[in-house]
Amino acid sequence: MNKPAISKKDATKKPTNVSLNTQLVAQAKSLNINISSACERGLNEEVRHAIEVKWKLENKAAVESWNDWIQESGMPYDEYRQI
Secondary structure: OOOOOHHHHHHHOOOOOOOOOOOHHHHHHOOOOHHHHHHHHHHHHHHHHHHHHOOOOOOHHHHHHHHHHHHHOOOOOHHOOOO
């Protein structure tokens, strides 16, 4: 399971209006799905994903530099690795 973007202990609730597909809402209600919780889980996943993408973009040069160094030099402490 992925780490949530915001932990539940830090969360306070705020009433928010969202527009959802009416058929989807009706189906969720018929299945006793808590729509607020489902929306929150989905939004949490989207935020977590956006944070991950942002981190990768911000650190792309450093990761590529490290990968280039490994290609040229090998992994640190390779001589101590037991295969």
